[in-house]
Amino acid sequence: MFAHDPHLPHDPLAAVTHAAPHDYYRRLADGPPLRFDAGLDCWVAAGAGVKAVLDHPDCHVRPFGQPVPLHLLGTPCGAIFAELVRMNDGARHAAPKQVLMQLLAGIDLARLHDETARLARDHLPGSAAELNQLMFDVPLYAVAQMLGFAAADRPQIARWTRDFVAAMPVQADQAVVARAQAAAMGLQDTFSALHPGARPALRDNLIGLLVQTCEATAGLLGNEVLALRKDNSEPVLAIHNTRRYAACDLELDGMAIRQGQMILVLLASAGLGFGHGAHRCPGQAVAQTIVAAILSAWSGAIGRLALDWHYRLSPNARIPLFAEGAAA
Numbered sequence: 596m597f598a599h600d601p602h603l604p605h606d607p608l609a610a611v612t613h614a615a616p617h618d619y620y621r622r623l624a625d626g627p628p629l630r631f632d633a634g635l636d637c638w639v640a641a642g643a644g645v646k647a648v649l650d651h652p653d654c655h656v657r658p659f660g661q662p663v664p665l666h667l668l669g670t671p672c673g674a675i676f677a678e679l680v681r682m683n684d685g686a687r688h689a690a691p692k693q694v695l696m697q698l699l700a701g702i703d704l705a706r707l708h709d710e711t712a713r714l715a716r717d718h719l720p721g722s723a724a725e726l727n728q729l730m731f732d733v734p735l736y737a738v739a740q741m742l743g744f745a746a747a748d749r750p751q752i753a754r755w756t757r758d759f760v761a762a763m764p765v766q767a768d769q770a771v772v773a774r775a776q777a778a779a780m781g782l783q784d785t786f787s788a789l790h791p792g793a794r795p796a797l798r799d800n801l802i803g804l805l806v807q808t809c810e811a812t813a814g815l816l817g818n819e820v821l822a823l824r825k826d827n828s829e830p831v832l833a834i835h836n837t838r839r840y841a842a843c844d845l846e847l848d849g850m851a852i853r854q855g856q857m858i859l860v861l862l863a864s865a866g867l868g869f870g871h872g873a874h875r876c877p878g879q880a881v882a883q884t885i886v887a888a889i890l891s892a893w894s895g896a897i898g899r900l901a902l903d904w905h906y907r908l909s910p911n912a913r914i915p916l917f918a919e920g921a922a923a
């Protein structure tokens with residue numbers, strides 16, 4: 596590792612919400628592809644190591660022997676979680692992933708752009724607080740619309756999705772987890788009513804599309820807002836890292852990784868904002884279309900806002916939190 600520079604993040608998790616982490620990621624990418632970080636007590640993959648880990652069949656998305664986080668086990672949230680392609684490997688991942696890829700590849704992007712721009716014009720941010728809310732809601736409305744939901748259902752779907760996502764971290768408190776259980780049941784009922792023929796696994800993976808949209812698309816949109824206002828010249832990347840877990844003892848880049856050990860995969864150090872390999876994001880074109888449509892609809896309104904900002908606390912997503920501030 597390089598000597599510590601006070602302007603650089605102190606570790607790869609701090610980099611996610613650091614104002615200017617690009618140089619840090621570049622230095623990590625120039626270093627060893629895989630190294631053990633004693634402070635974080637896990638392996639860290641950077642640069643060429645990122646693809647090596649994401650391509651390795653024994654580097655799985657969930658900790659060994661724990662398909663569902665313990666705090667969600669036996670709950671409605673846990674039942675959805677257990678089905679998600681994002682959270683499974685092997686055959687349990689490959690078959691539903693194929694269905695989602697086909698569904699997403701069939702989306703008419705020009706139509707999605709027009710419909711999203713219309714939605715965004717109906718929801719213009721007039722303050723920092725509204726921007727904080729709408730940068731999550733409008734992309735969720737757009738995906739809910741894409742999945743066939745009527746306008747009247749979309750605000751509730753967006754609220755449920757945000758409640759569900761809030762319960763994913765193991766640190767989520769009891770009240771947050773309780774709200775997420777109600778949200779999970781609400782989402783399942785609403786999806787089942789709209790798509791009565793869909794098997795539960797497909798229904799839960801359609802809910803998963805909203806879950807995947809939520810923070811990542813808000814992050815991309817928020818960072819594009821900063822770029823538009825020339826408030827930040829760092830590369831626009833919403834998701835900076837992901838995690839993998841050794842499913843067995845394995846050797847990678849000459850390093851012996853033991854079963855169960857975690858690898859923090861620094862996507863940002865390899866410029867892989869939408870991932871790579873089997874779990875690569877199938878929603879990239881949809882996400883970029885939605886963000887482009889919203890930005891074009893909002894550019895005037897955003898230019899008129901007086902904004903301050905910092906990044907929300909997060910271990911992987913770079914999402915600005917706006918406050919009233921100096922005019923652009």
Ligand code: HEM
Nearest residue numbers: 680681804807808811812815833837869870874876878882
């Ligand atoms: C800017 C917005 C987005 C970003 C930056 C993003 C990024 C990512 C990344 C990095 C992964 C891989 C995670 C990993 O390998 O551990 C991923 C997976 C996924 N994303 Fe996205 N995503 C975005 C928006 C969306 C949208 C809008 C959808 C759907 C409508 C979507 C659907 C998915 C799904 C289903 C997966 C899981 C794929 C799998 O595990 O096989 N994403 N996304």
